[in-house]
Amino acid sequence: MAKVEAPYFGARFSLYPMTDRYVPVILGAIDGLRDRGLEVQTDDVSTFLGGDRNVIWSELERVFAAAARTGEHVVMSVLVSHGCPGEEICEIDPLTGTAEAAVDHPGTGVRVSGQWSLYPLGDPGYMDSIYRAIDTTKSEDVFVAGRHFASHVAGDLGEVLQTLRRAFDAACGSTAHVAAHITLSANSPSTQSTNGRSS
Amino acid sequence: MAKVEAPYFGARFSLYPMTDRYVPVILGAIDGLRDRGLEVQTDDVSTFLGGDRNVIWSELERVFAAAARTGEHVVMSVLVSHGCPGEEICEIDPLTGTAEAAVDHPGTGVRVSGQWSLYPLGDPGYMDSIYRAIDTTKSEDVFVAGRHFASHVAGDLGEVLQTLRRAFDAACGSTAHVAAHITLSANSPSTQSTNGRSS
Numbered sequence: 412m413a414k415v416e417a418p419y420f421g422a423r424f425s426l427y428p429m430t431d432r433y434v435p436v437i438l439g440a441i442d443g444l445r446d447r448g449l450e451v452q453t454d455d456v457s458t459f460l461g462g463d464r465n466v467i468w469s470e471l472e473r474v475f476a477a478a479a480r481t482g483e484h485v486v487m488s489v490l491v492s493h494g495c496p497g498e499e500i501c502e503i504d505p506l507t508g509t510a511e512a513a514v515d516h517p518g519t520g521v522r523v524s525g526q527w528s529l530y531p532l533g534d535p536g537y538m539d540s541i542y543r544a545i546d547t548t549k550s551e552d553v554f555v556a557g558r559h560f561a562s563h564v565a566g567d568l569g570e571v572l573q574t575l576r577r578a579f580d581a582a583c584g585s586t587a588h589v590a591a592h593i594t595l596s597a598n599s600p601s602t603q604s605t606n607g608r609s610s
Numbered sequence: 611m612a613k614v615e616a617p618y619f620g621a622r623f624s625l626y627p628m629t630d631r632y633v634p635v636i637l638g639a640i641d642g643l644r645d646r647g648l649e650v651q652t653d654d655v656s657t658f659l660g661g662d663r664n665v666i667w668s669e670l671e672r673v674f675a676a677a678a679r680t681g682e683h684v685v686m687s688v689l690v691s692h693g694c695p696g697e698e699i700c701e702i703d704p705l706t707g708t709a710e711a712a713v714d715h716p717g718t719g720v721r722v723s724g725q726w727s728l729y730p731l732g733d734p735g736y737m738d739s740i741y742r743a744i745d746t747t748k749s750e751d752v753f754v755a756g757r758h759f760a761s762h763v764a765g766d767l768g769e770v771l772q773t774l775r776r777a778f779d780a781a782c783g784s785t786a787h788v789a790a791h792i793t794l795s796a797n798s799p800s801t802q803s804t805n806g807r808s809s
Contacts, residue, residue: 452757
């Protein structure tokens with residue numbers, strides 16, 4: 412949201428392992444992240460990723476899967492953003508467009524519970540985009556329930572992120588500037604009692 | 611974002627203590643939360659708070675301060691939301707309006723580093739609201755730096771949250787539906803090297 416030149420697509424993420432070993436869990440999960448051709452900027456609160464849209468989504472999935480496979484209770488918070496805030500003339504670079512590459516899903520087999528909120532900005536018809544996104548998560552069978560200010564999703568990490576990405580990309584097709592916040596949780600001791608699928 | 615009847619103001623928050631003792635740290639921090647007259651709904655990903663605006667901000671501050679004072683590295687993620695999504699006729703209840711009560715700040719003395727993003731929704735002039743919010747954080751001396759998609763803030767927990775609340779409330783004065791995501795971090799081992807104030 413600051414007055415800095417922003418890329419057309421990027422993400423900020425933070426990884427929270429609920430263990431005394433949080434430093435090695437984080438370092439193990441992000442190992443290799445700087446070798447994928449992305450712009451990577453780390454500070455004491457989060458890490459920014461800029462570059463190819465497919466690589467960014469794939470790396471987010473790979474990093475969280477690696478952390479979850481330690482067996483520790485881990486949460487990842489992700490902010491994804493697309494578009495040209497404050498620009499009157501906005502030409503999205505085709506290379507950062509929404510075309511989805513056929514990719515492996517490194518998160519397949521990791522069960523997650525999560526919540527996300529979608530923000531199509533500057534668009535008086537934003538609620539229509541949000542309702543379409545909810546319909547997408549329902550049709551892909553990762554929707555659990557509507558919560559105040561967020562939708563609850565659950566399922567296989569690969570399927571959940573692929574679905575959220577498609578819903579996000581669809582919103583980018585109708586609104587020039589779109590942000591979303593995604594929280595993913597794995598290995599939570601409280602998931603068993605509250606994570607029932609609604610469908 | 612789901613099709614549920616939403617209150618005019620509320621918050622969702624999650625607390626992430628990076629320690630094997632995360633369960634007692636969380637339970638200790640939220641002790642008493644259900645005695646403040648708020649609506650409280652907990653699931654396996656986050657906790658919803660609905661009710662009086664002043665009480666909600668005060669409780670968010672108290673909960674994070676209690677967690678931080680354990681000395682553990684703790685992070686809190688907060689989503690605050692105001693307004694009437696999708697409503698053509700929107701009358702904000704004065705009791706949930708933005709009038710700020712003179713309150714104690716239970717977070718005074720707790721040093722935090724954080725990032726936040728503000729989303730005025732359905733408003734073509736949303737970037738002006740965002741720039742005004744950045745100016746507010748600068749004038750209150752909690753602004754550290756602009757990041758891609760977020761502003762970095764730091765300082766005393768009481769001052770940081772009071773400033774973010776004022777910036778958020780100001781946006782609610784010009785836009786009917788406003789959301790913001792706030793991440794607060796305390797006792798991070800990496801804060802010393804990257805948390806320099808810019809002013």
